[in-house]
Amino acid sequence: MSSDYIPRVADGELVARLSQAGAVCVEGPRACGKTETALQAAASHLLLDTDTSERRLAHLDPALALEGPTPRLVDEWQLVPDLWNAARRAVDVRRTPGQFIFTGSAQPADDVTRHSGAGRFSRLRMRPMSLAESGDSNAAVSLSQLLSGSFATARGPNVSLDDLIGWVCRGGWPAFLGLTPADAIGRNRDYVEELLHVGIETLGSRVHDPVRMSRVLASVARHSATEVSHTTLAADAGGGQGPHRETVSDYLRSLERLMVLESMPAWGPHLRSRARARVTPTTHLVDPSLAVAALRADHAALRADLPFFGLLFESMAVRDLRVYASPMRASVLHYRDSSGTEVDAIVDAGYKRWAAFEIKLGASDRVLDAAAAVLLKFASAVDTSAMGEPAALGVIVGTGHAYQRKDGVYVLPIAALGP
Numbered sequence: 548m549s550s551d552y553i554p555r556v557a558d559g560e561l562v563a564r565l566s567q568a569g570a571v572c573v574e575g576p577r578a579c580g581k582t583e584t585a586l587q588a589a590a591s592h593l594l595l596d597t598d599t600s601e602r603r604l605a606h607l608d609p610a611l612a613l614e615g616p617t618p619r620l621v622d623e624w625q626l627v628p629d630l631w632n633a634a635r636r637a638v639d640v641r642r643t644p645g646q647f648i649f650t651g652s653a654q655p656a657d658d659v660t661r662h663s664g665a666g667r668f669s670r671l672r673m674r675p676m677s678l679a680e681s682g683d684s685n686a687a688v689s690l691s692q693l694l695s696g697s698f699a700t701a702r703g704p705n706v707s708l709d710d711l712i713g714w715v716c717r718g719g720w721p722a723f724l725g726l727t728p729a730d731a732i733g734r735n736r737d738y739v740e741e742l743l744h745v746g747i748e749t750l751g752s753r754v755h756d757p758v759r760m761s762r763v764l765a766s767v768a769r770h771s772a773t774e775v776s777h778t779t780l781a782a783d784a785g786g787g788q789g790p791h792r793e794t795v796s797d798y799l800r801s802l803e804r805l806m807v808l809e810s811m812p813a814w815g816p817h818l819r820s821r822a823r824a825r826v827t828p829t830t831h832l833v834d835p836s837l838a839v840a841a842l843r844a845d846h847a848a849l850r851a852d853l854p855f856f857g858l859l860f861e862s863m864a865v866r867d868l869r870v871y872a873s874p875m876r877a878s879v880l881h882y883r884d885s886s887g888t889e890v891d892a893i894v895d896a897g898y899k900r901w902a903a904f905e906i907k908l909g910a911s912d913r914v915l916d917a918a919a920a921v922l923l924k925f926a927s928a929v930d931t932s933a934m935g936e937p938a939a940l941g942v943i944v945g946t947g948h949a950y951q952r953k954d955g956v957y958v959l960p961i962a963a964l965g966p
Contacts, residue, residue, distance in 0.1 A: 553721060555584050555680055556966050557673050560874045561648070562588055565618055568669035569638030570647035572624075575673035576806045576833050577652040577746070578738065580721045582622050584673065585648045591615035596623040609633035617646050624649040638667040653746075654804040674809075675719030675834040677870040678863075679965040683714055686965020688949045690871040693939045693957070694900045701949040703960035711908075711945050711961075712849050715859050718836025719866065728846055735840035739764065747801050759790045761841070763798045767808065767830060768838035772861040772891075774827040774883070809833045811865060814880035814893040817930035822884040829881045834866060835859040857908040861891060864906045864943050864961055868892055871966040875900075882925065890925050892943075899935030910944040910958070918942040919956040 557573070564571045565588060573581050586592065593612055595602045605612035605627040613619060613633055624630050634647045649668070678684035687701035717723055717731040726734065743757045743764070762784040769783065781795040790798070802808035810828040818824070832838050838859055839849070849856040869879045877896035882903070883889045891906040903925060905918035922940040929937070941957035949963045 552583060552587060553676075553680065553724075555580060555673075556677065556870050556874060557584055557671060558587065560671060561585070564669040564671060565645040565648070567644055569641070569644055569667045570634055570649060571618075571669045571671055572649040572651065573671045573673055574651050574654075574806060576675070578720050578722060579673050579675045579833075581650040581652070581673050582620075583721070585620045585622070585650050589618050589620035589648055591617070592620035592622065594620075594622045595626045602626060605630055610637070613637055613647070618648050619646070620648045620650065622650050623652060625651045625653050635667050652806065654806075672873065674866060674870055675836075676721060676724075677719060677867040677966075678714065678962060679867070680870070681714075681719060681724055683710075684867075684962045684964055687963045688959055689965055690868070690894065690902075691875055691966060693941070694875065694877070694894065694896050694902055696938055698939070698949075698951060698957060700951070701963055703946065703948050703963040706946045706960065706962045708850070708945070709846070711860060712846050712856065715835045715849065715856070715863055716839050716846055718834040720834070720836070731836070732839065732845055735836045736843065739837060739840045742805065742807065746805050747798075756790075759784070759794070760798055763790065763795055764802070764837075764841045767799070767802070767832065768841040769855075770830050771832065771835065771838050772858040772865070773830060774825075775830050776827075807833050807837060809869075811879060811881050811892075814878075814882045814895065816882075817933035818884070818928050819930050820884075820886065820928045822886040822888065822928065825883040825885070827883075831862050831865055835862040838862065853908070860908045860945065860961075861906040864904075865892055867961065867964060868894060868904070871964065872896070874966060884928075888921065888925050888928065890921065900938055901934065902937055902939040902941065904941050904943050904959075906943045908945045910947045910960075915942055915944075915952070915956075915958060919952060919954055922956055923954060 573585055575581050593601055609629045610633050621630055638646055679686040685704050713728050716728055723731045723734055743760050747755050766780045766783040777792050777795050781790055781792045784790055810830050812828050813826045815824045872879050872894050875896045877894050880893045882893055890903050892904040895901045903922055905922055907914050907918055926937050941959045943959050943961055947960050949959050951957050
């Protein structure tokens, strides 16, 4: 492993999957660290986005381009989609795990070839760095241990509101960790501009208007951590002059293919009550810094609008839960039912290995009491004969220490959480 490489939660997961599958496809947004992580496990590499001669060879003879010591990394494979089937055939012939690592920052328009990877390729999703990976969380409370029923009171780091705002503005992009807050905000705005003017166009989307796309992205950012319809996004993106709903849907699909929009599906547990679980997903960009950049906000603007910052704080917590849940192959979902009960995040790793979390910026007694009441009401409505008892109910907060309340609900500072 390179001496300047910052370890990622995905490191162990990648090694484990290489021991089981013929190939692993590591997917995630550009600049989240996929290539560097894959290089730590690779014996040879093919860098398609930077080496034009290798890309030309891959187009002419995909099988020849795949030759080399294994695991062989094929970076940004979607630039030469024929490599997918060539790798599938090589895996079938060699019958040995750990042959290839494919990385991709965009999903090809024609997804048919990717389905043929069933049984050969394992899919690993990478995201921007969690606070534990960037060194901002002491990771004193392990999510995997929580789901196994293990917990110990722990000190959280000294964290201020300005620290939290700074982490949201900077985001979890590895290349931005050493930047000043102002520089990081500028780099994130550059990232968004590149996304609007180049990223969407490379997908071959049938609609591509950077101005309208920027309005749609800003609308998505304003609705972070909420349930919102495409019709509402279209109306919000420009009033009466906004794009049509169908255009908005096309743009959202493009953002999903670029893996910068990762909405959170709804959880559908068996319930004791007559309430019906809602199925609308919650809107989240893959990193809250993209929302800050899309709205051209900054530290001062977020400090002046704490209710909105609370939504971005929730998005940051969801990002971290997704990172920590990935090695367990657990899903991160949200819950809302017809009776009005809402839970911000459910981590579901299977029977008796699920946990429910409310995410609150503040940690006053009033806030904690209200959040705990929601969690306890929700847990009482779940049919535990089908789902098992929850492994944990917790409130993720901005600061303080990790402890268990008398009612059994955990209080978990975001800077004390880890995998």
